[in-house]
Amino acid sequence: MSKKRLIVVDVSNFIFRAFFAIRPMTAPNGTPVNATYGVLSMLLKIMANYRPTHMLLARDTSGGSFRNEMYEEYKANRSEPPEDLVPQFSLIKELIDKMGLLNVADENYEADDIIGSSVTQWKDDFDEILIASGDKDLMQFVGGNIKMLDTMKDVTYDEKGVFEKMGVRPDQIVDYLSMVGDTSDNIPGMRGIGAKGAAKLLAEHDTLDKCFEISDTFKGKKLTTAFTEYVDDAKLSRDLIKIVTDIDLKCKSEDSELKFYPTDELLAFLKELGMNSMIKRMEDLKYQLSIADGEGEEGEVASPFEHLIVGKDIKEDEFKKLIKESKKLAVQTEFDSSDIHARNLVALNLSFDDNKSYFLEVDQKNEKEYLELIYSDESKEVYSEHSKRDYSHLFRHKVSFKAKNFDIVQAHYNVSPSMRHNIEAICTNVNVNVTTLDKKNPYITSLETIEERSTYSGLRSIAIFRLANLLKEELKEKELVSVYEDIDNKLIPILAEMEFEGVCLNKEFLYDMARDLEEKLSVIQKKVDSFSVNDTINLNSPKQVGEFLFNELSFPVVKKTKTGYSTDSSVLEELAAKNINEVPGLILQYRELGKILSTYVKALPEIVNEKTGKVHTSFNQHVAQTGRLSSVNPNLQNIPIRSETGRLVRKAFIATPGNMLLAADYSQVELRILAHYSEDPTMIKAFNEDKDIHAQTASEINDIALEDVTSDERSKAKAVNFGLMYGQSSFGLASALKISRKDAKAYIEKYFERFSKIKGFLDGLKEDAEKTGYSITMYGRKRFLPDIHSNNRTVKANAERMAINSPIQGTAADIIKCAMINIHEEIQKRGLKSKMLLQVHDELIFDVPENELNEMKTLVKEGMENVVKLKVPLKVEPSLGVNWYDLK
Structure with missing residues (x-):
C-alpha cells in the first residue's frame, strides 16, 4: 500500500522566491506573469519529485494578523510588494483553484499559523508530512513524521538535520529565535545575543525560561545587559514567533487528497497567460500521473523512471541491437577529467524514450565500437547536453560524427537566451529532477556504486530525451529553427576543433x-x-x-x-x-x-x-x-x-613552428550594419567611398572639412557613433566624454540632424520590440525583452537599450559565425592544412603553413567579405605575423 504523504506548501514563500528568481515575463496582454510561472513550476516539481498523495497550500492575506495588534512594529520594515508582482497574486490564486489544489487563508492569521495548525491537527492521519518552506520559524514543528522540505536545495530536514543547520533542537527553535530576533519580520530579540550565543545558552540550560531563572549568575557585559534590559523584548518576540496550532481550518485532512490533472480549463488559462512551453510540460505530466504509485525499499515512493545496467539488467548484445535499431537516442557521456586530450570516457547512458535509460561502463576494449555505433550512422539523430565535448572526444579517437546532432543546451539558449542553460536549470520543464555532483570532484567516478552512477547519469539521459522533443517544438513555435540548424549547431564541431587544436x-x-x-x-x-x-x-x-x-x-x-x-x-x-x-x-x-x-x-x-x-581555451556560444x-x-x-x-x-x-599566424578583422562591422539597416545616405556614402567614418562624423557634426578634423574631434565622434548604437543617453555620453550633459545633448541632436535616418531607425527598433516583445537580427535570432512592457521607467529604458543594441551586435555576431562556417567548409573542401584557432569579437586567427599563405589570405578575405550582401561593403584586411601581437 502506498505511503500517505502530505506536503504543506507555504505559497507566499514560493511567490516571492519565484518573482525574484525568474526574469520578467508577460502575458500577451502585457500582464506580468513571471511569479505565476515560477509558482507553477515549483508545484509541478514538488509533485514530480516527492509524489505526495495529499497537498495543502497555505496562503497569506493582504491584511495583517493578530500579531500586528500585539506589536505595531511587526513586519513594519517590509516594503510594499513590487509593482509587477501585485497583479500576480490574483493570477496565482486562480491558477491554484484551476489546478484543484486545496488552499486555505484566514484574515486573522498568517500562512505559518495555517501550516502549524494543519500539521499538528492532521499529524496522525499521514505516514509523512513535509512542510515546503524556507521559513526557519516552521522548524519548531519538525519531529516524528513531520519534516521540513527545502525545495531550493532538495534537502529534507528531520530533527537531526534541524540541529545540524540551526545548532538547536526543533523544540528550542522558538526560544532560539526569541533571543536572536528576526530582522525580516522586525522581531526585536535580545540585543547583544547572536546565533552562536543563543545556541550555547540553550545547549547549557535547555530553555529560555531556565535562562531567565538563573540570569543573575551570567557573566559578561553583553549577556548581563541582555538579561536585564531586554527580557521584555524576548518575551514579546516569543509571543510573536510562536505559531498558532488550533485554527479552524474549515476542512478535513481527506480534503487535501491530491487529484490534480491538467484539465482543458487549466490549459486554456495557461494559453491565455502565454505559457505555451508549460502546456507541453502538462502533456508530460499527464504521462507521469498515469503511472501507478509504487513502493520502493523501506516504503519510499518509487521512481517512475527505469535505469537498466548493461551486463546486469540487460545483455550487451541486446543493448547493441537497441542502438542499431534506434533512429533517435539521448546520449549522456561521462568523463573522468576536463582535459580534452587526456580524459577517458568512463560511462555511457542512453535513453531511447522518455522513461527508461541504459547504463554502460566503458573501457578501452569496447569504447570505439560503441562510439561508432552511436555517432557514425547518418540515419540517427543524437540528443546531447554537451555535444561539443563529445565532438572533441571523437576527434581524439578518429571517429566521425555523422549522425544528426541536437544539442539541448544550445537549443534552449536559442529559445530562451536570458535564462540559465545548464541541464539542472532546464530539466525542471520536463518533470525530471537531475542530481549534481560535488564541485570539487564533478565526475561520475566520485559515486561509489554502479546503481548510484546509473541513476545519476540515467536521469540526465531521460531529461535530455524529453527536452529534445520539447525544444524542437519551441524552436518551430518561435521561428528559430534556421538560427539553430544553419548557424549555431553547425558551429559546434568547428568550435570543438578549434579547442582541440589549441594555440602555441x-x-x-x-x-x-x-x-x-x-x-x-x-x-x-x-x-x-x-x-x-x-x-x-x-x-x-x-x-x-x-x-x-x-x-x-x-x-x-x-x-x-x-x-x-x-x-x-x-x-x-x-x-x-x-x-x-x-x-x-x-x-x-x-x-x-x-x-x-x-x-x-x-x-x-x-x-x-x-x-x-x-x-586550449573553451568557446561558449550560449x-x-x-x-x-x-x-x-x-x-x-x-x-x-x-x-x-x-x-x-x-x-x-x-604560430606552430614553420607556420605563420594569419588574422582577419572586420573593419567597423557594427557601424556598417547600422548604415545598411538605417539606409542613412550620409553614412552609406562615407562607407562606399571608403572614408574614415569617425572623421566623417566629426566633419558633419562640427561643420568642418574632413581634412581639418583633429584627433580629439574624431575621438568624440567615435564615442558618439558607438554610444548611440548601444542606446547611450546624453548622461552616458557626457560621462564618457567628460563634458556637460547640456553639451552632450546638443552633440546628439546635431548628430541626428546630420544623420537623419539613423534616429528613425533606432526609434523603430524600440517600437518593434514593444509590439513583438523581442529584438531580432538579420538572420532571425531573437532576444526576448519582457522588460519592454515594464511600468518601471528605469527597467523599461534598459530593455529599450537592448532593443537597439541587440539587432546590431547580434547581426555582427551572426555574420562572423556564418563566415567561420563557410571558411571552415572551404578549407576542408580544398584539403588545406591551415587551422582556424581563435575568434575574438570581430577577428579570426588562423595557423597557416607558409605554402598556403597566399591562398588562405584570399580565401579568408573573400569568405568574410562576401558572407552577406549589405548596402555597404564589408571590409577585411588580413595580416601576417609569427605572434598575435605582430598581427596588428
Whole structure:
C-alpha cells in the first residue's frame, strides 16, 4: 500500500522566491506573469519529485494578523510588494483553484499559523508530512513524521538535520529565535545575543525560561545587559514567533487528497497567460500521473523512471541491437577529467524514450565500437547536453560524427537566451529532477556504486530525451529553427576543433615579462610609500588605500561604500584629474599591471597542456544574449589591448613552428550594419567611398572639412557613433566624454540632424520590440525583452537599450559565425592544412603553413567579405605575423 504523504506548501514563500528568481515575463496582454510561472513550476516539481498523495497550500492575506495588534512594529520594515508582482497574486490564486489544489487563508492569521495548525491537527492521519518552506520559524514543528522540505536545495530536514543547520533542537527553535530576533519580520530579540550565543545558552540550560531563572549568575557585559534590559523584548518576540496550532481550518485532512490533472480549463488559462512551453510540460505530466504509485525499499515512493545496467539488467548484445535499431537516442557521456586530450570516457547512458535509460561502463576494449555505433550512422539523430565535448572526444579517437546532432543546451539558449542553460536549470520543464555532483570532484567516478552512477547519469539521459522533443517544438513555435540548424549547431564541431587544436604559447617570453612587471610594481610601490609617514601601504587592500588617500593624504572623498571609502577606478581617475599629486595615477597603474601579471602573465603558463604544449581555451556560444561568442580557461577575449602592456601579452601566442599566424578583422562591422539597416545616405556614402567614418562624423557634426578634423574631434565622434548604437543617453555620453550633459545633448541632436535616418531607425527598433516583445537580427535570432512592457521607467529604458543594441551586435555576431562556417567548409573542401584557432569579437586567427599563405589570405578575405550582401561593403584586411601581437 502506498505511503500517505502530505506536503504543506507555504505559497507566499514560493511567490516571492519565484518573482525574484525568474526574469520578467508577460502575458500577451502585457500582464506580468513571471511569479505565476515560477509558482507553477515549483508545484509541478514538488509533485514530480516527492509524489505526495495529499497537498495543502497555505496562503497569506493582504491584511495583517493578530500579531500586528500585539506589536505595531511587526513586519513594519517590509516594503510594499513590487509593482509587477501585485497583479500576480490574483493570477496565482486562480491558477491554484484551476489546478484543484486545496488552499486555505484566514484574515486573522498568517500562512505559518495555517501550516502549524494543519500539521499538528492532521499529524496522525499521514505516514509523512513535509512542510515546503524556507521559513526557519516552521522548524519548531519538525519531529516524528513531520519534516521540513527545502525545495531550493532538495534537502529534507528531520530533527537531526534541524540541529545540524540551526545548532538547536526543533523544540528550542522558538526560544532560539526569541533571543536572536528576526530582522525580516522586525522581531526585536535580545540585543547583544547572536546565533552562536543563543545556541550555547540553550545547549547549557535547555530553555529560555531556565535562562531567565538563573540570569543573575551570567557573566559578561553583553549577556548581563541582555538579561536585564531586554527580557521584555524576548518575551514579546516569543509571543510573536510562536505559531498558532488550533485554527479552524474549515476542512478535513481527506480534503487535501491530491487529484490534480491538467484539465482543458487549466490549459486554456495557461494559453491565455502565454505559457505555451508549460502546456507541453502538462502533456508530460499527464504521462507521469498515469503511472501507478509504487513502493520502493523501506516504503519510499518509487521512481517512475527505469535505469537498466548493461551486463546486469540487460545483455550487451541486446543493448547493441537497441542502438542499431534506434533512429533517435539521448546520449549522456561521462568523463573522468576536463582535459580534452587526456580524459577517458568512463560511462555511457542512453535513453531511447522518455522513461527508461541504459547504463554502460566503458573501457578501452569496447569504447570505439560503441562510439561508432552511436555517432557514425547518418540515419540517427543524437540528443546531447554537451555535444561539443563529445565532438572533441571523437576527434581524439578518429571517429566521425555523422549522425544528426541536437544539442539541448544550445537549443534552449536559442529559445530562451536570458535564462540559465545548464541541464539542472532546464530539466525542471520536463518533470525530471537531475542530481549534481560535488564541485570539487564533478565526475561520475566520485559515486561509489554502479546503481548510484546509473541513476545519476540515467536521469540526465531521460531529461535530455524529453527536452529534445520539447525544444524542437519551441524552436518551430518561435521561428528559430534556421538560427539553430544553419548557424549555431553547425558551429559546434568547428568550435570543438578549434579547442582541440589549441594555440602555441611562448612561456619564456611570459617569464621574462613577469620579471619586468614585478620590477615595475616594486618601483610604483616605493613611489607610493614615499608619500606615507607610516608603514608600507598594501595597494591591493581597498581599505588601506582608502585610509591612506582620504585620511593621511586628505584627498576629497568622492563616494563611500557600506564598508568605507570607495577606491574604484572611477574614483581614482577623478582624483588623478585634480592633479593634487601623482598617487591616484600610480595606484591605477599598479592595479592595471598587477591584474595583467596575475590574470595572464603568471596564469597562462600554468594552463599549458602537458600533452600538446598548447593553451586550449573553451568557446561558449550560449552565454552572451546577443549571440556573441565568449571564451573561458583562459578568457582570450578579455586580454586588455588599450595599454601597451596588455597588448604585449598577445606576443606570447605564437604560430606552430614553420607556420605563420594569419588574422582577419572586420573593419567597423557594427557601424556598417547600422548604415545598411538605417539606409542613412550620409553614412552609406562615407562607407562606399571608403572614408574614415569617425572623421566623417566629426566633419558633419562640427561643420568642418574632413581634412581639418583633429584627433580629439574624431575621438568624440567615435564615442558618439558607438554610444548611440548601444542606446547611450546624453548622461552616458557626457560621462564618457567628460563634458556637460547640456553639451552632450546638443552633440546628439546635431548628430541626428546630420544623420537623419539613423534616429528613425533606432526609434523603430524600440517600437518593434514593444509590439513583438523581442529584438531580432538579420538572420532571425531573437532576444526576448519582457522588460519592454515594464511600468518601471528605469527597467523599461534598459530593455529599450537592448532593443537597439541587440539587432546590431547580434547581426555582427551572426555574420562572423556564418563566415567561420563557410571558411571552415572551404578549407576542408580544398584539403588545406591551415587551422582556424581563435575568434575574438570581430577577428579570426588562423595557423597557416607558409605554402598556403597566399591562398588562405584570399580565401579568408573573400569568405568574410562576401558572407552577406549589405548596402555597404564589408571590409577585411588580413595580416601576417609569427605572434598575435605582430598581427596588428
